[in-house]
Amino acid sequence: MTAEPVAARDSPDDPGARGRAYGGKLISGLFGxxxxxxxxxxxxxxxxxATAGxxxxxxxxxxxxxxxxxxxxADSSAPRPQPVG
Known part of the structure; x- marks a missing residue:
C-alpha cells in the first residue's frame, strides 16, 4: 500500500497539491x-x-x-458578551 490514494484524497480542492505530493515522491525516490x-x-x-531520528x-x-x-x-474564538440595553 502506498501513499498515493491518501495524498489524492486529502487534497481534492487544491489541484496543485496533488502535483506537489507526487513531486515530493519523485525527489525522494531519486535522491533518498x-x-x-x-x-x-x-x-x-x-x-x-541517529540521523534519521x-x-x-x-x-x-x-x-x-x-x-x-x-x-x-483559542482566545480570539471566545464569545464576547455585550451589555444588554
Missing amino acids: GGLGSMVVAAWGYDGAY GISMVAAAVALLLRQPGRGT
Whole structure:
C-alpha cells in the first residue's frame, strides 16, 4: 500500500497539491537512496538511524508550531458578551 490514494484524497480542492505530493515522491525516490547509502557508508547503520531520528524529531517540533489556516487562537474564538440595553 502506498501513499498515493491518501495524498489524492486529502487534497481534492487544491489541484496543485496533488502535483506537489507526487513531486515530493519523485525527489525522494531519486535522491533518498543515494543520500541514505552515503550516510551509512560514512557513519554506519547506528549513525544513519541517529540521523534519521534527529531529522524526525526536528520535523515533529516544526509540526507542533503549525496552525490551520483561517483559524485564530483559542482566545480570539471566545464569545464576547455585550451589555444588554
